[in-house]
Amino acid sequence: MLGTVIKKELLEHLRSFRFLVITAVSLLLVFTSILVMYRDYESRMEKYADLLPSMKQNQTMLRPASMSILIRGMDEALCQQVTIDESFVSASGTEQAYNLLFKLFTTPDLFYVVKVILSLCAMLFAFNLVSGEKEARTLALAVSNNVSRSKLLIGKWISGLACLILSLVIAVLITAIIFNMSPNIQMDAQNWLKLAMVLVSSVLYLAFFFTLGLLVSCINARSSSALVISLFLWVLLVFIIPGLGGLAASRLANTQSAQTLRIRQHMARVERLQQGIEEDGGYGRVTDFPEIDKQLADSRARFERQLTLSKAITRISPTAVYTQLASDFAGTGVLERQQYKKTILNHQLVYKQSGGEDGGKPVVFTYKRMPVAEILASGGLVNLLVILLQNLVVFAAAYVLFLRYDVR
Amino acid sequence: MFRSIIIKEFFDNLLNLRFSVGLLVSVLLTVACVIIQARAHNQRTQDYYTDVRLQEENIEKYGPISPFFIERPLLKPAALSLVATGLTADSYDTFDANFVPQVFPFIDLVFIVSIILSLLGLLFSYDSICGEKENGTLKLVCSNSLSRATVLFGKLLGGTASLLIPFLLSILCAAIYISLDPGVMWQPVDWAAFGALTVASMLFISLFYLLGMMVSALSKSSSISILTAILLWVVIVLVIPNLGPYVSTELYPIESLKKVEKEYNKYMKGMEEGGEIKKQMDELYAELDRKYEQEYGDMFREYIAIPRADRLKTTGMEAPDSDIKEMGLIYRQEARAISSKVMGPIWVNMRKISAQLKIEGERQTEVAKNIAAISPYADYIYLSADLAGTGMRSRENIKRVTSEYFTLAGTFSREKSAEKDSKRISDWRNIKDDPLDISGRPRFSYVEEPLRNRVAASLPYLGVLMLYGVLFFAVAFIGFIHYDVR
Numbered sequence: 001m002l003g004t005v006i007k008k009e010l011l012e013h014l015r016s017f018r019f020l021v022i023t024a025v026s027l028l029l030v031f032t033s034i035l036v037m038y039r040d041y042e043s044r045m046e047k048y049a050d051l052l053p054s055m056k057q058n059q060t061m062l063r064p065a066s067m068s069i070l071i072r073g074m075d076e077a078l079c080q081q082v083t084i085d086e087s088f089v090s091a092s093g094t095e096q097a098y099n100l101l102f103k104l105f106t107t108p109d110l111f112y113v114v115k116v117i118l119s120l121c122a123m124l125f126a127f128n129l130v131s132g133e134k135e136a137r138t139l140a141l142a143v144s145n146n147v148s149r150s151k152l153l154i155g156k157w158i159s160g161l162a163c164l165i166l167s168l169v170i171a172v173l174i175t176a177i178i179f180n181m182s183p184n185i186q187m188d189a190q191n192w193l194k195l196a197m198v199l200v201s202s203v204l205y206l207a208f209f210f211t212l213g214l215l216v217s218c219i220n221a222r223s224s225s226a227l228v229i230s231l232f233l234w235v236l237l238v239f240i241i242p243g244l245g246g247l248a249a250s251r252l253a254n255t256q257s258a259q260t261l262r263i264r265q266h267m268a269r270v271e272r273l274q275q276g277i278e279e280d281g282g283y284g285r286v287t288d289f290p291e292i293d294k295q296l297a298d299s300r301a302r303f304e305r306q307l308t309l310s311k312a313i314t315r316i317s318p319t320a321v322y323t324q325l326a327s328d329f330a331g332t333g334v335l336e337r338q339q340y341k342k343t344i345l346n347h348q349l350v351y352k353q354s355g356g357e358d359g360g361k362p363v364v365f366t367y368k369r370m371p372v373a374e375i376l377a378s379g380g381l382v383n384l385l386v387i388l389l390q391n392l393v394v395f396a397a398a399y400v401l402f403l404r405y406d407v408r
Numbered sequence: 409m410f411r412s413i414i415i416k417e418f419f420d421n422l423l424n425l426r427f428s429v430g431l432l433v434s435v436l437l438t439v440a441c442v443i444i445q446a447r448a449h450n451q452r453t454q455d456y457y458t459d460v461r462l463q464e465e466n467i468e469k470y471g472p473i474s475p476f477f478i479e480r481p482l483l484k485p486a487a488l489s490l491v492a493t494g495l496t497a498d499s500y501d502t503f504d505a506n507f508v509p510q511v512f513p514f515i516d517l518v519f520i521v522s523i524i525l526s527l528l529g530l531l532f533s534y535d536s537i538c539g540e541k542e543n544g545t546l547k548l549v550c551s552n553s554l555s556r557a558t559v560l561f562g563k564l565l566g567g568t569a570s571l572l573i574p575f576l577l578s579i580l581c582a583a584i585y586i587s588l589d590p591g592v593m594w595q596p597v598d599w600a601a602f603g604a605l606t607v608a609s610m611l612f613i614s615l616f617y618l619l620g621m622m623v624s625a626l627s628k629s630s631s632i633s634i635l636t637a638i639l640l641w642v643v644i645v646l647v648i649p650n651l652g653p654y655v656s657t658e659l660y661p662i663e664s665l666k667k668v669e670k671e672y673n674k675y676m677k678g679m680e681e682g683g684e685i686k687k688q689m690d691e692l693y694a695e696l697d698r699k700y701e702q703e704y705g706d707m708f709r710e711y712i713a714i715p716r717a718d719r720l721k722t723t724g725m726e727a728p729d730s731d732i733k734e735m736g737l738i739y740r741q742e743a744r745a746i747s748s749k750v751m752g753p754i755w756v757n758m759r760k761i762s763a764q765l766k767i768e769g770e771r772q773t774e775v776a777k778n779i780a781a782i783s784p785y786a787d788y789i790y791l792s793a794d795l796a797g798t799g800m801r802s803r804e805n806i807k808r809v810t811s812e813y814f815t816l817a818g819t820f821s822r823e824k825s826a827e828k829d830s831k832r833i834s835d836w837r838n839i840k841d842d843p844l845d846i847s848g849r850p851r852f853s854y855v856e857e858p859l860r861n862r863v864a865a866s867l868p869y870l871g872v873l874m875l876y877g878v879l880f881f882a883v884a885f886i887g888f889i890h891y892d893v894r
Binding site: 017018021022025029032036039040043047050051054055056059074076077080081082089090091092093094095096097098099100101102103104105106107108112116117120124128223224225227228229231232235236239240242243244245246247248249250251254255256257258259260261263264266267270271273274296299300303306307310314320323327333334337341344 | 425426429433437440441444445447448451452455456458459462463466470473474476480482483494495497498499500501502503504505506507508509510511512513514515519523524527531535539630631632634635636638639642646647649650651652653654656657658661662665666669670672673674676677680765766768769772773776777780786789793800803
């Protein structure tokens, strides 16, 4: 009987205007975003290849991540040319910093399309699956047969979800083939694994919104109120919780603005230099700035706290969980950037202590992007479990509500 | 009859679920957002005043006896930045950047209006025509002695009035909180700017109501209408503005950043052992040494024997006058001339590329801005940022004021150098016992441009929004004239 339900639902979806529009929009947006991001990746690779030969011993630059085509994240900032000196570390600057518009608007990568647009599509797909059928008076007919309500719901869920993610899966598979053929992109085992993990996270994410839409559909008899509630929940989960959570965390962690940090470091430097002159007549060179080190340590600690708080507060929304999952697997997110920064600072310490030499050979900086296993161990698995749990909760609620639904 | 249409539409919307949900979300979200943003704003303002005071003390103490007597520009947070963040966020790409706002984007009042209230507008009006047809009441209304234009216009007025209630209530709550918060000290000009922003927001929200009505007048059923309306919303709000900057990078790519980095790397490499530049300078230095050896003989050899770090003990201002000091000073001057001769062209080249970089950046920004301006959402973002003083206009003004300040600062620095008989100011040890008089030093101050200029600058964007309004209404009108109301 489940098979019949699924077949019926599938045929109904495939012939609906809604499916047509949503699939067409998804495919169009996904391909556009990949095209645009591919051009961006190409130009960043060009710059990388151009700059690499001219770099000095104490400079380092990461190769742009292939996965940044799908999830750009902070890849441009990660792939800057970094100069590591005894007393400072500096980055050379990104191209996007010169175009102010990048600050006003968001990156239209695949991640954004899935996070915002496809989740909306998922809810629009599902919001009247039950209430719409009740309004069409066919739900009572279906339930009055010997089809258990649970089979009916599961059938609706499976067929709806399949239709929804069909377009996403097709698009990603085609782009995987394109990636494989392109000379610019290295697709080694790790990258394939990362792509698979990103696809899994995206499917889980969309499944959540689809199930949530189904849940909303089982609340009320009227489709129009289901629509209002669906849109409200979408806005709440995708924009409000991550946004307010981020704001609240910044206040709780009490981080200071870049202007304040810069000026206080400058003043500490002036004081230290003056101290240096008074100590030895100023004929030596001052190389240590303990006050600046203290300020840097303090600002880094506050930043860590803001990051931890933001992640914790926003975790209730699957959008925030998906953001972390997708960008961490792609190697363009918070995890990678923190790891990179830590490695650089450690290298700077070693460089300072050993004076640039280690058994006669110069201390060289190497860094490899985190492999999937390490990402999973550093919170990736936890996030996957959280989003799975959120899916289960919503499905259970939808199930219970449907069992009690008045189908007349 | 026209009035009754307005009143009917108004109350219809008021008694609907969407109104209550919209009102609740809008008010609660605005209040929560304004409270947190206000606290952040107060903290930043407090930090600013502390920084100004600390810098003043620092310069009073160390300025007269060090090279550090020019104050660094400090910017006060714009009063309306708590309502419209615009471009005021710190940059995300420095090594120690706080990138949390990039990963967890903050929301402000402009965000609430542009994303949430625009969606609410669509929600209010997507079934204003086709929904009534499905109810069977549209044919009843049209069978009266009313022109279709009157019906449409009445629906527009009544619906927009009901839509603006949640918005105005939220603004009221926000205004009450801001006026009660002791840390946020808005001047009358700030309140006026806030008023202008409110008016512009009302126009923007009404535009989306019109959009929904237009789609409704062109659709046969509500489900088609809502799908189409949301699709259009996605294109206007999510697709076009975000694609704009990327299209501009295709049209006007920035090549110079790469060049700047390569030139800098070349220079750094050249200065290393065995590098081109160092070899060239070493040769010229060797030549200079040979010349002095010939001319001064033993005295020069004695001078050269002193380790470089200790040479200032012989040639510094405090050292006793002697022949070796005189020779040492001329030697140093000639050595400096050599380094200027070699380094000069390199610096000139880098300055040229940097200037080119700036021009390319500005050109790309302008193109991106114009492409994105196709979308009314982008126009609203620009005009709200400009009214609040956190947009591209104020960035330009700050850049201009800052560069004027640095010109004055440079002049002042050179004057102080001249006072010390051209002994270099950067040599601290020279001026320790003979402090400078820095009382006439230039001061940095930036004041936001007058409101009337900001409003004038935002008029083109308002014009575009109104043009879209007229377009949507025209299409809705044509659609409704042909609409089958049975």
